[in-house]
Amino acid sequence: xxxxxxxxxxxxxxxxxxxxxxxxxxxxxxxxxxxxxxxxxxxxxxxxxxxxxxxxxxxxxxxxxxxxxxxxxxxxxxxxxxxxxxxxxxxxxxxxxxxxxxxxxxxxxxxxxxxxxxxxxxxxxxxxxxxxxxxxxxxxxxxxxxxxxxxxxxxxxxxxxxxxxxxxxxxxxxxxxxxxxxxxxxxxxxxxxxxxxxxxxxxxxxxxxxxxxxxxxxxxxxxxxxxxxxxxxxxxxxxxxxxxxxxxxxxxxxxxxxxxxxxxxxxxxxxxxxxxxxxxxxxxxxxxxxxxxxxxxxxxxxxxxxxxxxxxxxxxxxxxxxxxxxxxxxxxxxxxxxxxxxxxxxxxxxxxxxxxxxxxxxxxxxxxxxxxxxxxxxxxxxxxxxxxxxxxxxxxxxxxxxxxxxxxxxxxxxxxxxxxxxxxxxxxxxxxxxxxxxxxxxxxxxxxxxxxxxx
Amino acid sequence: xxxxxxxxxxxxxxxxxxxxxxxxxxxxxxxxxxxxxxxxxxxxxxxxxxxxxxxxxxxxxxxxxxxxxxxxxxxxxxxxxxxxxxxxxxxxxxxxxxxxxxxxxxxxxxxxxxxxxxxxxxxxxxxxxxxxxxxxxxxxxxxxxxxxxxxxxxxxxxxxxxxxxxxxxxxxxxxxxxxxxxxxxxxxxxxxxxxxxxxxxxxxxxxxxxxxxxxxxxxxxxxxxxxxxxxxxxxxxxxxxxxxxxxxxxxxxxxxxxxxxxxxxxxxxxxxxxxxxxxxxxxxxxxxxxxxxxxxxxxxxxxxxxxxxxxxxxxxxxxxxxxxxxxxxxxxxxxxxxxxxxxxxxxxxxxxxxxxxxxxxxxxxxxxxxxxxxxxxxxxxxxxxxxxxxxxxxxxxxxxxxxxxxxxxxxxxxxxxxxxxxxxxxxxxxxxxxxxxxxxxxxxxxxxxxxxxxx
Ligand SMILES: [Zn+2]
Ligand SMILES: [Zn+2]
Numbered sequence: 001x002x003x004x005x006x007x008x009x010x011x012x013x014x015x016x017x018x019x020x021x022x023x024x025x026x027x028x029x030x031x032x033x034x035x036x037x038x039x040x041x042x043x044x045x046x047x048x049x050x051x052x053x054x055x056x057x058x059x060x061x062x063x064x065x066x067x068x069x070x071x072x073x074x075x076x077x078x079x080x081x082x083x084x085x086x087x088x089x090x091x092x093x094x095x096x097x098x099x100x101x102x103x104x105x106x107x108x109x110x111x112x113x114x115x116x117x118x119x120x121x122x123x124x125x126x127x128x129x130x131x132x133x134x135x136x137x138x139x140x141x142x143x144x145x146x147x148x149x150x151x152x153x154x155x156x157x158x159x160x161x162x163x164x165x166x167x168x169x170x171x172x173x174x175x176x177x178x179x180x181x182x183x184x185x186x187x188x189x190x191x192x193x194x195x196x197x198x199x200x201x202x203x204x205x206x207x208x209x210x211x212x213x214x215x216x217x218x219x220x221x222x223x224x225x226x227x228x229x230x231x232x233x234x235x236x237x238x239x240x241x242x243x244x245x246x247x248x249x250x251x252x253x254x255x256x257x258x259x260x261x262x263x264x265x266x267x268x269x270x271x272x273x274x275x276x277x278x279x280x281x282x283x284x285x286x287x288x289x290x291x292x293x294x295x296x297x298x299x300x301x302x303x304x305x306x307x308x309x310x311x312x313x314x315x316x317x318x319x320x321x322x323x324x325x326x327x328x329x330x331x332x333x334x335x336x337x338x339x340x341x342x343x344x345x346x347x348x349x350x351x352x353x354x355x356x357x358x359x360x361x362x363x364x365x366x367x368x369x370x371x372x373x374x375x376x377x378x379x380x381x382x383x384x385x386x387x388x389x390x391x392x393x394x395x396x397x398x399x400x401x402x403x404x405x406x407x408x409x410x411x412x413x414x415x416x417x418x419x420x421x422x423x424x425x426x427x428x429x430x431x432x433x434x435x436x437x438x439x440x441x442x443x444x445x446x447x448x449x450x451x452x453x454x455x
Numbered sequence: 456x457x458x459x460x461x462x463x464x465x466x467x468x469x470x471x472x473x474x475x476x477x478x479x480x481x482x483x484x485x486x487x488x489x490x491x492x493x494x495x496x497x498x499x500x501x502x503x504x505x506x507x508x509x510x511x512x513x514x515x516x517x518x519x520x521x522x523x524x525x526x527x528x529x530x531x532x533x534x535x536x537x538x539x540x541x542x543x544x545x546x547x548x549x550x551x552x553x554x555x556x557x558x559x560x561x562x563x564x565x566x567x568x569x570x571x572x573x574x575x576x577x578x579x580x581x582x583x584x585x586x587x588x589x590x591x592x593x594x595x596x597x598x599x600x601x602x603x604x605x606x607x608x609x610x611x612x613x614x615x616x617x618x619x620x621x622x623x624x625x626x627x628x629x630x631x632x633x634x635x636x637x638x639x640x641x642x643x644x645x646x647x648x649x650x651x652x653x654x655x656x657x658x659x660x661x662x663x664x665x666x667x668x669x670x671x672x673x674x675x676x677x678x679x680x681x682x683x684x685x686x687x688x689x690x691x692x693x694x695x696x697x698x699x700x701x702x703x704x705x706x707x708x709x710x711x712x713x714x715x716x717x718x719x720x721x722x723x724x725x726x727x728x729x730x731x732x733x734x735x736x737x738x739x740x741x742x743x744x745x746x747x748x749x750x751x752x753x754x755x756x757x758x759x760x761x762x763x764x765x766x767x768x769x770x771x772x773x774x775x776x777x778x779x780x781x782x783x784x785x786x787x788x789x790x791x792x793x794x795x796x797x798x799x800x801x802x803x804x805x806x807x808x809x810x811x812x813x814x815x816x817x818x819x820x821x822x823x824x825x826x827x828x829x830x831x832x833x834x835x836x837x838x839x840x841x842x843x844x845x846x847x848x849x850x851x852x853x854x855x856x857x858x859x860x861x862x863x864x865x866x867x868x869x870x871x872x873x874x875x876x877x878x879x880x881x882x883x884x885x886x887x888x889x890x891x892x893x894x895x896x897x898x899x900x901x902x903x904x905x906x907x908x909x910x
Contacts, residue, residue, distance in 0.1 A: 196670060208731050216855050218784050226756075281677075298674075304763035304770075305680045309759040325763070
């Protein structure tokens with residue numbers, strides 16, 4: 001029997017297993033559910049043993065939610081080792097939040113299965129487990145396997161970082177797969193190959209010793225809220241580009257083929273943009289598409305701003321202080337330290353003698369991550385998606401961060417993100433659900449990936 | 456005996472009366488003290504009757520704290536009538552706030568009397584009452600008198616406005632005196648002859664439907680906090696002047712003599728500026744002194760600003776909304792409606808197509824008030840101060856508002872502000888106190904004023 005025939009024969013049972021896992025409220029953010037997180041970990045370890053993997057529960061430091069690791073080295077020392085990362089913990093959920101069904105009573109309606117964790121991220125746990133099961137039950141797997149299921153992705157992820165740092169030998173692999181997140185649409189597979197980095201800081205503007213009466217002093221004292229606005233306004237050029245001198249110096253240019261690929265096939269972005277952004281008037285660095293602006297170009301963003309009296313009614317204060325939270329999204333090859341130096345230097349230079357500025361709460365964050373589209377993992381992933389979906393993938397550079405990628409990058413940069421959920425699946429929201437056909441296609445993708453990567 | 460000899464003979468008794476009045480906690484902002492406000496009103500009415508005035512308690516609408524009005528028309532129908540306004544209610548106070556003495560146990564230390572209300576504003580009540588007493592006890596007063604003591608200045612002042620509007624005949628006077636506030640320094644008498652007007656509004660900038668993830672969308676969506684800063688930055692020119700087109704069109708120009716007077720003798724301002732403003736680097740409309748900028752030039756001020764996440768830590772949101780509270784201080788002959796129209800029109804014009812702006816919570820406030828320095832009230836006040844203090848007054852245009860002035864202006868524009876407190880007296884703060892020599896000089900000023908104004 002082929003692994004795919006095996007899945008066809010066993011899919012109903014796999015779906016029932018999936019529901020069993022979904023019924024365990026493995027909420028990692030609430031200590032009251034620690035027992036359930038552990039119950040889910042033991043359920044996974046038992047399943048791993050059943051299909052032929054050697055399971056371990058690893059909690060580092062003691063008392064954290066365990067990583068469940070399942071190892072199989074039957075492909076032999078000359079075969080590649082593939083590490084597949086998923087997470088089995090979930091966000092909190094309660095029917096009072098507005099769910100139509102009990103979040104921990106998995107409910108199948110049409111081709112949907114509703115439950116907390118259905119899309120984020122137990123669909124990935126189940127698809128990869130089932131792919132390994134199908135291979136091991138039908139002549140073995142062509143690569144050695146390390147399934148690494150994290151139990152605290154939603155609550156900090158300390159254990160996995162400690163594992164990578166302190167026990168790199170246990171995590172050693174030739175190829176890493178992060179199976180989490182979502183593809184662009186149920187019928188449109190996609191692969192994220194770039195993630196932006198980030199640095200954050202607070203900008204404080206101090207003026208008079210205390211809030212002044214704006215009647216008594218207005219007109220003769222530089223208002224810190226105004227001065228803050230004047231500085232912020234100078235952080236961007238009129239065309240939307242960042243005005244910090246040298247900000248773009250180290251940015252790795254996009255080559256023509258990548259630009260072309262990023263500009264093709266972006267209906268998904270345009271559609272989402274039109275829904276979220278009002279008015280849907282495009283804004284951003286000139287000469288770049290939305291996909292390039294969000295995925296391949298760095299930004300400087302005001303995440304929060306405050307100063308003076310902002311409650312109900314009016315107090316005519318001339319505030320002594322105003323503050324903005326600022327973050328920069330970074331792209332290859334920008335260096336977080338260098339960017340912080342340039343931004344804070346420019347702000348110091350923009351600060352007029354009439355107020356004082358301070359930069360505090362610096363967080364050097366992380367640099368950007370860009371995986372080679374030509375890497376064997378990404379190429380195998382693309383082929384596998386095309387087999388399962390019957391459609392070529394869209395390559396995506398995403399604007400946010402996937403923290404685990406920065407850990408796993410230390411193990412192997414031959415890495416791919418494999419997602420089997422879709423953006424409408426309600427992750428972190430109410431009525432979270434997975435599409436049954438995506439679970440099926442996900443398993444086929446994972447099987448095909450493991451076969452392709454072995455070659 | 457002259458009225459001044461009478462004061463010299465009676466000053467100790469007057470000081471004791473003053474302490475008796477200070478011991479009544481006439482806190483108008485807290486209903487728990489309504490009985491004490493009424494007790495103070497009755498104390499004042501009794502004192503008025505004792506010295507020969509006809510007292511009335513007027514509460515409009517019923518249930519508000521009464522105005523205590525004391526009338527004397529013994530100067531005859533051909534003499535002028537002078538209305539003297541003071542307020543006898545006080546701010547709350549508790550020793551727990553950090554007072555060194557019980558706030559309602561008047562305590563004399565050296566030449567200070569500590570008590571809530573000592574400076575704001577029972578010193579004025581006592582000085583004017585005693586001046587009238589001294590005149591009536593020594594040959595009569597050369598003008599008819601209406602003493603109008605308000606009991607809710609600290610809590611809205613409804614009654615006095617209703618009185619002026621609904622019973623103008625009871626308030627009729629040739630000259631109005633507002634006895635409240637403070638002079639520049641204990642040894643430096645001053646007369647405020649100008650007050651700025653005010654309009655207030657909120658500016659809202661709306662962008663995406665909801666807060667977005669700044670990683671996913673940053674760089675492709677105009678950030679409302681940034682857009683707000685960009686708009687605010689354009690409300691002033693680089694030199695500190697207001698950039699709203701037409702903002703200065705109607706501003707009445709200062710004539711050379713007034714400019715010269717305003718520029719002379721401004722050590723008091725420079726000193727306070729140096730204490731409050733840090734760094735003490737001057738800012739404001741070019742070509743004007745601090746006194747002119749705060750008293751005679753209009754402003755546009757950011758009183759508060761908010762948007763996005765401003766709590767502890769960092770949330771990398773791209774906020775959907777940001778807001779600023781804006782006020783303009785007005786000078787003669789700016790029209791509040793016209794200024795609101797110009798500011799909101801300019802903001803609409805500055806708003807880029809990538810966000811939406813809204814102006815809400817418009818308050819048309821009030822126009823500026825400028826009393827003629829040549830008016831008989833101000834001239835008599837200047838002469839009276841010089842007699843009592845032995846020093847010429849400084850004429851001041853103040854930046855804030857004195858709401859009662861806008862009511863009394865309807866009765867007579869021949870008006871003066873007479874203050875016997877000083878700025879360091881702790882009004883609205885802890886350890887409020889009056890200087891005994893200022894109470895004495897205040898009485899002499901009030902006597903001399905009433906004599907001078909009759910001529
Ligand atoms: Zn999640
Ligand atoms: Zn007051």
